[in-house]
Amino acid sequence: MTSTGREYSREMTRREMLRRFLALGLALPGGTALLAACAGGQQPTPTTAAPTQPPAGQASPTAPTTGQAEDKLEIFSWWTNPGEADGLKALFDLFSQRRPGVEIINATVAGGAGTNAKAVLVTRMQGGNPPDSFQVHAGQELIGTWVVAGKMEPINDLFEQEGWNKVMPKTLLDQISHEGKFYSVPVNIHRSNMLWYNKRVFEANNLQPPKTVDEFYQVAEKLKSAGVTPLSVGGKDKFEVPHLFESVLLAVFGPEDYPKLFGDPGMWESDARIQEAIDMLDQFLSYANEDRAALSWADAAQRVIDGSAAMTIMGDWAYGYFINKGAQPGQVFGWVPAPGTDGSFLWLSDSFGLPIGAPHRNNAIEWLKVCGSREGQDAFNPKKGSIPARTDADKSKYDEYLRYSIERFAQDKLAPSVVHGAAANEAYMTEYNNALNVFSASRDKDQLKGMLIDAAKELK
Amino acid sequence: MTGKVIEEARPRPGVATRPMTARSRYRLVERLIPILMITPSIIAIAVFVYGFIGWTTVVSVSRWQGIVPDLSFAGFRNYAALLTSYRFQSDIRNTIVFTVFFLIGSLSIGLLLAVLLDSKVRGESFFRTVYLFPMALSFVVTGTVWQWLFTPGAPGQPTGLNLLFEQIGLPVFQTWSTVSHVWPGGGWKPEWLRVPFGVPLAMIPVIIAAIWQMSGFTMAMYLAGLRAIPDELREAARVDGASEWQVFRWITFPLLQPVTLSAVIVLGHISLKIFDLIMTQTGGGPGFATDVPGIFMYETTFKSNKYAEGAAVAIVMLLMVSVLIVPYLIWRLRTETER
Numbered sequence: 001m002t003s004t005g006r007e008y009s010r011e012m013t014r015r016e017m018l019r020r021f022l023a024l025g026l027a028l029p030g031g032t033a034l035l036a037a038c039a040g041g042q043q044p045t046p047t048t049a050a051p052t053q054p055p056a057g058q059a060s061p062t063a064p065t066t067g068q069a070e071d072k073l074e075i076f077s078w079w080t081n082p083g084e085a086d087g088l089k090a091l092f093d094l095f096s097q098r099r100p101g102v103e104i105i106n107a108t109v110a111g112g113a114g115t116n117a118k119a120v121l122v123t124r125m126q127g128g129n130p131p132d133s134f135q136v137h138a139g140q141e142l143i144g145t146w147v148v149a150g151k152m153e154p155i156n157d158l159f160e161q162e163g164w165n166k167v168m169p170k171t172l173l174d175q176i177s178h179e180g181k182f183y184s185v186p187v188n189i190h191r192s193n194m195l196w197y198n199k200r201v202f203e204a205n206n207l208q209p210p211k212t213v214d215e216f217y218q219v220a221e222k223l224k225s226a227g228v229t230p231l232s233v234g235g236k237d238k239f240e241v242p243h244l245f246e247s248v249l250l251a252v253f254g255p256e257d258y259p260k261l262f263g264d265p266g267m268w269e270s271d272a273r274i275q276e277a278i279d280m281l282d283q284f285l286s287y288a289n290e291d292r293a294a295l296s297w298a299d300a301a302q303r304v305i306d307g308s309a310a311m312t313i314m315g316d317w318a319y320g321y322f323i324n325k326g327a328q329p330g331q332v333f334g335w336v337p338a339p340g341t342d343g344s345f346l347w348l349s350d351s352f353g354l355p356i357g358a359p360h361r362n363n364a365i366e367w368l369k370v371c372g373s374r375e376g377q378d379a380f381n382p383k384k385g386s387i388p389a390r391t392d393a394d395k396s397k398y399d400e401y402l403r404y405s406i407e408r409f410a411q412d413k414l415a416p417s418v419v420h421g422a423a424a425n426e427a428y429m430t431e432y433n434n435a436l437n438v439f440s441a442s443r444d445k446d447q448l449k450g451m452l453i454d455a456a457k458e459l460k
Numbered sequence: 461m462t463g464k465v466i467e468e469a470r471p472r473p474g475v476a477t478r479p480m481t482a483r484s485r486y487r488l489v490e491r492l493i494p495i496l497m498i499t500p501s502i503i504a505i506a507v508f509v510y511g512f513i514g515w516t517t518v519v520s521v522s523r524w525q526g527i528v529p530d531l532s533f534a535g536f537r538n539y540a541a542l543l544t545s546y547r548f549q550s551d552i553r554n555t556i557v558f559t560v561f562f563l564i565g566s567l568s569i570g571l572l573l574a575v576l577l578d579s580k581v582r583g584e585s586f587f588r589t590v591y592l593f594p595m596a597l598s599f600v601v602t603g604t605v606w607q608w609l610f611t612p613g614a615p616g617q618p619t620g621l622n623l624l625f626e627q628i629g630l631p632v633f634q635t636w637s638t639v640s641h642v643w644p645g646g647g648w649k650p651e652w653l654r655v656p657f658g659v660p661l662a663m664i665p666v667i668i669a670a671i672w673q674m675s676g677f678t679m680a681m682y683l684a685g686l687r688a689i690p691d692e693l694r695e696a697a698r699v700d701g702a703s704e705w706q707v708f709r710w711i712t713f714p715l716l717q718p719v720t721l722s723a724v725i726v727l728g729h730i731s732l733k734i735f736d737l738i739m740t741q742t743g744g745g746p747g748f749a750t751d752v753p754g755i756f757m758y759e760t761t762f763k764s765n766k767y768a769e770g771a772a773v774a775i776v777m778l779l780m781v782s783v784l785i786v787p788y789l790i791w792r793l794r795t796e797t798e799r
Binding site for chain 2 (some may be wrong): 125308
């Protein structure tokens with residue numbers, strides 16, 4: 001500071017200083033209001049930009065290319081782990097064969113099971129800078145977030161032209177469409193309601209893997225008296241107990257009524273079976289490890305192949321984990337559907353869609369064709385450890401569990417997973433997860449019921 | 461003032477403008493330069509700090525609860541929804557508990573270490589570095605390591621600290637980080653309060669980790685404060701026959717008051733805005749027993765896309781920190797102007 005500055009502040013009395021301070025305080029809200037007004041004025045920009053893009057209904061996505069050179073394709077996803085990144089690369093290779101010379105920009109955002117990527121995506125879409133296509137869970141996560149906001153182009157023409165509506169199961173098509181329109185191409189299918197068990201522990205105790213809920217209780221009692229944790233449950237990533245509960249809901253409600261829970265919010269209050277499901281979850285947790293808040297789903301799965309726990313209920317990405325850990329399927333571990341859900345397939349699916357205003361729209365459409373093609377799905381899924389959404393897969397490319405799963409997918413009744421974005425919007429998912437994570441620690445059944453009823457208000 | 465105005469208003473025949481003397485031009489420049497120097501930072505702060513605070517306030521009273529902005533005025537319903545929600549009530553309780561125990565722990569351990577180091581021990585600089593070093597780590601590292609330490613394992617197969625307890629033969633098996641129990645819990649509480657009031661046990665490992673990291677920093681502050689106290693004062697007290705404890709209690713401790721205040725401000729604003737430590741150590745679990753507004757704000761805004769509600773959380777956080785900072789700023793302003 002200059003000498004004058006010091007002089008200046010010495011001259012200033014305390015009263016004067018405070019007055020200036022107050023004046024600043026008064027001036028600020030005015031300034032910020034002005035600023036807010038400016039920002040408010042700028043808000044409509046993304047929406048006014050939208051009509052300059054081809055209106056969703058008119059331009060068919062499969063319209064012949066206008067001949068303008070598109071030399072890039074930007075694909076946004078959170079596939080960064082080994083396996084899934086390899087699968088993505090296989091899809092890129094297929095695309096490059098069809099469109100040589102197009103530079104593919106692999107825009108991945110790692111971490112948080114997609115949470116980080118979704119946050120980045122929202123920023124980009126709001127800023128009017130969408131990628132050409134992005135990974136999104138098929139079903140309500142796409143519809144509730146992006147479709148109702150008017151940010152996606154319907155791609156019914158592609159489904160017809162490519163024949164996808166004939167090779168994908170009808171229930172799946174119903175569950176991923178919105179008002180009769182398709183907005184994304186499912187690339188893969190994972191199954192949520194699976195029970196994984198340690199074969200050696202079961203043989204040592206002379207047990208059969210449980211099929212019904214009652215069998216599960218009997219098996220669990222015997223394992224408990226044998227000193228093995230019957231059910232290994234995680235909780236650190238905050239989706240594990242909610243995941244367990246969706247299998248319980250499916251067991252109680254069955255594949256016909258379970259999807260209704262997410263269309264008719266009143267059921268959470270009026271249907272007596274909710275209480276039944278809560279009691280069942282409570283009993284399941286009474287057979288589970290107490291330290292679940294400190295374990296991820298993978299830590300919980302590790303205990304099963306280590307033999308300190310006997311079973312875990314987790315999606316079929318657990319299979320990939322077991323294989324990576326060197327456990328032999330059929331020798332070290334086995335699988336059955338979660339208790340009481342045999343014949344139902346609780347699905348979740350990664351898909352790609354066409355955002356309005358995609359900068360390289362023609363390439364994006366070609367990309368969607370690759371994603372939906374038989375060769376694309378058969379290239380991607382064996383690497384990712386999931387099954388194709390198409391029912392005409394080349395089974396020889398898949399290993400033992402995936403072949404089993406392909407078979408079940410074709411025959412079982414399909415129901416959408418809520419924890420993994422197929423059945424409900426993200427705001428509901430968060431509230432549902434919160435309720436179950438609180439319950440996992442508190443075991444307060446009335447509180448859980450209250451929180452689930454509150455959460456249902458997010459279902460619109 | 462009035463005299464000057466009249467003087468300036470008086471017509472000056474023959475002279476259009478008063479010729480500027482070299483001295484008055486110098487004075488003008490002298491006054492202008494500091495203003496010009498600070499103008500860019502004032503503008504930047506007005507826009508990027510206060511402007512965005514204003515913008516967040518606007519969002520927090522809007523209906524923007526999805527990815528499409530909707531700035532229509534919703535009144536204070538977002539705040540009302542927050543204050544009645546289980547998670548936010550839990551967050552407020554946790555923040556108070558964390559702040560109180562973190563401050564008490566860091567200040568007392570920091571002061572103790574500083575006094576020990578000030579007693580002219582050999583290798584003082586070595587110990588000073590050792591105690592100060594945890595501060596160099598990121599909260600993310602601290603959170604991850606302490607999470608491993610407090611993961612209890614199963615009875616019979618302990619891990620982390622429990623393994624240590626078993627090895628040294630202590631019959632202790634802590635499961636703090638995996639239970640949502642609140643101590644003492646129960647008892648009477650008002651109708652609107654949905655969470656039990658008390659200390660969540662799962663908070664204890666987090667508080668320990670935070671104290672471990674920041675008490676060295678507090679020590680450094682106290683040590684500087686101790687060194688600033690003239691030896692003569694203490695000597696004089698000793699000559700008057702005061703015991704060492706009396707010297708500390710009646711001479712040293714009162715003179716450390718300004719340091720304590722600064723430490724409370726620095727540590728307090730860390731604890732009220734804590735995010736990274738808790739995110740990595742517990743993720744807010746089990747069952748929101750360690751959740752804090754920062755995590756809630758992040759998840760509401762960027763996972764559920766509920767912008768209005770997230771903005772409301774951000775404003776409540778700002779108010780909480782303001783309660784701590786504003787009195788301090790006013791106090792500083794007063795002492796500076798009085799000086």
